[in-house]
Amino acid sequence: MPDYTMRTRxxxxxxxxxxxxxVASTAALAGSVLATPAVQAADEREDRxxxxxxxxxxxxxxxxxxxxxxAPTDVIHVWAAGLEGVGLPYTGGTLQGLDxxxxxxYSFEGNVAVAYHIGTxxxxxxxxxxxxxxxxxxxxxxxxxxxSRHQGAFAFI
Amino acid sequence: VPGTGTPxxxxxxxxxxxxxxxxxxxVGVRRDAIRFTDNGRRAVFKVRDLPVxxxxxxxxxxxxxALVDFEVTWEAKGPAATxxxxxxxxxxxxxxxxxxFAEAKSEVSCSGSELGFTFRGEGRADHARGxxxxxxxxxxNGAFLT
Numbered sequence: 001m002p003d004y005t006m007r008t009r010x011x012x013x014x015x016x017x018x019x020x021x022x023v024a025s026t027a028a029l030a031g032s033v034l035a036t037p038a039v040q041a042a043d044e045r046e047d048r049x050x051x052x053x054x055x056x057x058x059x060x061x062x063x064x065x066x067x068x069x070x071a072p073t074d075v076i077h078v079w080a081a082g083l084e085g086v087g088l089p090y091t092g093g094t095l096q097g098l099d100x101x102x103x104x105x106y107s108f109e110g111n112v113a114v115a116y117h118i119g120t121x122x123x124x125x126x127x128x129x130x131x132x133x134x135x136x137x138x139x140x141x142x143x144x145x146x147x148s149r150h151q152g153a154f155a156f157i
Numbered sequence: 158v159p160g161t162g163t164p165x166x167x168x169x170x171x172x173x174x175x176x177x178x179x180x181x182x183x184v185g186v187r188r189d190a191i192r193f194t195d196n197g198r199r200a201v202f203k204v205r206d207l208p209v210x211x212x213x214x215x216x217x218x219x220x221x222x223a224l225v226d227f228e229v230t231w232e233a234k235g236p237a238a239t240x241x242x243x244x245x246x247x248x249x250x251x252x253x254x255x256x257x258f259a260e261a262k263s264e265v266s267c268s269g270s271e272l273g274f275t276f277r278g279e280g281r282a283d284h285a286r287g288x289x290x291x292x293x294x295x296x297x298n299g300a301f302l303t
Binding site for chain 1: 169240294
């Protein structure tokens with residue numbers, strides 16, 4: 001049996017502590033506030049110079065999701081959609097059901113594919129790993145935060 | 158999945174990160190990276206050098222940039238059924254969508270690299286063989302619910 005586990009895997013409520021979320025969220029927000037105007041201006045200038053189309057706005061996250069802590073904001077905006085009770089061998093996760101939204105994007109209409117793969121991987125040094133994934137593909141129309149409508153393709157990794 | 162924990166042996170966790178908005182592990186890809194065919198019963202997702210992060214464990218405090226390649230195929234195995242409750246439930250409810258999905262089988266080939274580490278891997282999702290789970294279909298949520 002392989003000695004190690006690697007993944008992109010089904011997120012589970014108990015795997016992410018509240019402290020991690022708060023720390024990660026604070027860092028991300030601070031970075032965003034400091035960097036966004038300059039980065040956006042630079043991106044738009046570069047787009048004009050290269051004749052590229054501007055990047056469309058990001059989709060909105062689904063409002064719901066897995067509760068990972070006691071506070072109302074302790075939510076990761078994704079469900080472990082799939083046949084209820086199916087277990088994932090390496091992370092110990094269990095799928096919640098098919099009446100759980102497979103999408104992470106809110107105000108979306110389109111095609112969706114979801115897969116929780118089980119397999120193996122080999123590192124560059126020959127080390128063998130267990131492999132578990134939660135991979136999803138979304139292709140369709142979404143409405144961004146500002147109300148604008150866009151076509152897009154997205155991967156949940 | 159209450160009661161479970163990050164496996165002590167988990168050593169890599171490649172994911173798309175979280176936006177300040179809360180958009181979770183979701184990254185934009187080229188429109189031609191994802192193709193649905195056969196009335197939505199088959200799909201291929203193929204991407205190279207997609208920037209992601211490796212947090213080593215789920216929610217880990219450390220992260221490094223990484224590039225990953227994926228080729229994923231889906232093929233529906235049976236008839237589609239309707240799921241979700243649409244606008245009859247709050248937007249925060251897990252069933253706040255309407256969709257039609259069919260069980261599928263799926264295969265993945267992947268590789269990746271980051272500073273000091275590379276890997277190649279393969280996996281399958283085929284519930285009949287006891288290998289994970291896959292489904293494929295279409296759905297709408299949010300403002301597209303009527």
